[in-house]
Amino acid sequence: MNPRNNCFKTLSICMAAAVMLGACSGTAPSGIKKIAAGQEHSGFLKDYSALKPNPNLDADALTFVSTDAQKNLRGYLAIMVDPIDIYVATNADESKIPESSRAAVAKYFHHALVKAVSDAYPIVDAPGPLVLRLRAALVGIDAGGAVNAGDVPEGGKALANAVNIGKVAVEMELVDSETGERVAAMVDKASLGSGAEVGAEQFSRMQKFAAAREAFDEWAARVWLFLDSSMQLTGEDADKALKAYVSYGSEAETGK
C-alpha cells in the first residue's frame, strides 16, 4: 500500500473526529455561545437548583453560599478571576457580534470584577491551596445599532456594530481552584444596562459609552456586595466568634 495514501487516510479520520468532537461539546463553529430558546438560564453554571433569593440583595439576585465547615468563603485566602464567558441572546444576529465585540465587553467586565473582588480577597493568577476561582459570564448580549464614526474619538477603534447590554444578566460561581467544588454562586438579573451600548473596543474612557461602563461596574459591585454580606458575622456565628475571641494581652489589660 502506498504510504502517502495511508497518511491521507489517517489525516481524514483525525479531521472527521475533530469535527464530531466539536459538535458534541455544543460549541458553535463560530465559537459563539448562545442561550437556548425557552431556557431561563444559559447553562454556564452546572446547577441552578440551590440558588435562593438573598435578603441582602434585591429580588433580581439568586445566590448560594456553602456552609460546609471545610468549603466555605471564610476558608479561602485569595481569588483568581477567569476570563469572562459571553452568551448572546437567543434571537441575536450572531454575525453582528463578532469576536472583537465580545472580547471588548468581556475584557472590561473582567477588569471591573477584579477591581471589585480585590476588596474582599487578594488576587492571584494561578490555582493553589486556599485559592478560590471565580467563573463569570455575561448572559444575553445582543447586537445594537450601527456605530457612528464620530462617536469614537481619534485613536479608538469602532466596532462594526454596537453591542447592546440592555437585557444582560450575570451568572457567576466561586469554586475551589484545586478541586472545582462549588463554594458560592450568584445569578443576577438586575437590568442595569437598559439602553446602554458598547461601540468601541476601548470604550472605558469614552463618554458616549459611560452608561455601559457604569452598568458593568455596578454588576461587579453587586458581586462584591454578595461576597461582603456573606462574610459578615450575624446571629449564631457572631455569638460563636465573640465567645472564641481570646486576647493574649488580657492579663495585662486588667493589671493583674
Add this chain to the structure above:
Amino acid sequence: MKNTFVAFACLALAGLQSNGAEISTFHAYVDSDLCARLMLGPITDSRVQCSLQTVKEGSSPVLVRLKDNVVLTVNKQKMIKEHVGKFAEVNGEAKLKAGTVKLDAVKPVEMGAIPSGDSGRRLLDVRMYKAASPQIVEKVRHELAMMPYITQFDFISFTMVGSDVILTGWTVRQTNRSEAFNRVKSIEGVQNITNNIEVLPLGMNDNQIRAAARAALQRTLSRYFWGSGSDIKIIVQNGNIILLGAVATKADSDLATIQCNSVPMAFHVFNMLKVRTPAKS
C-alpha cells in the same frame, strides 16, 4: 561648595521623610517575633523566658521600641540575636509604618541605664498596663471579634495602656490591619493606637502548610471548627506554625501539636493554645 553641600543634605533628609523613614537612636527590648506579638506589655521574667525559648526554636528576633511598644523587624538579625531577652540602645533608619528598621549599631544596656524620665522607662512599669475603663476594653474586644474578614489563619489581639491601645497579631489580609485600626480608632475614649499587626505574605508553601494544618486539625479536633470560624487559629509564618486560641483540655492542646507536627514542609510548631478553665458551678 558649602551651599551645594547644604542643598544635598536637605534633599537627602526630604527623601528620608517621604519614605516615612527616620534615623534615630532609641531604647529597645530584643524579643522574639512570637512573644513581641503575644506577650504584650511590661518585660517580666516570663516574657524574657518566652523570648529566649522561642528564638531558640526558630522565631525571628525583633526589636520592641520601649517608648511606644512598636515592634520592628530588622535587616540584620545577627546583630540582635545575641541580645535576645535584654535591652539595647539601637541606632538605625526606622520605617514605623512598615514596622522595619535598618540597623547601624546595637549596644546592650542595663535597664538601670535608661533614664527615669524616659518614656521607655515608664512603659516598663507593670502598673501602666491597666485600661482606663473596662467598658472600653469590652468595646475593643467586641470590635475586633466582629471583624468580617478574619479567618482561621488570622489572629488579632490587643492590650491597653490607659486610654491607648496596642494592636498586635498576624493577618493574611492587608485590609484587616487597617480595618482593625479604624474600628478601634472610632471607639470613644481611645486615644493613641500602636498598630503592630503583621501582614503575612501569601506564599505558596505557607498556603500549603495552612491548608494541611487545618485539614489535620479538623480530622481530630473538628469540634473546634465551625462554618464561619474556629476556636483554634493557625498562623503560618515562613514555614512555622503558631497555634493560638483556646481548647477545653490539655489533651486537646497536645493533640493539636501532634497533628501539626505531621504537616509536610512545616519547620516548627509553636503551641500557644490556652486551656479554658471550666466555670465553677
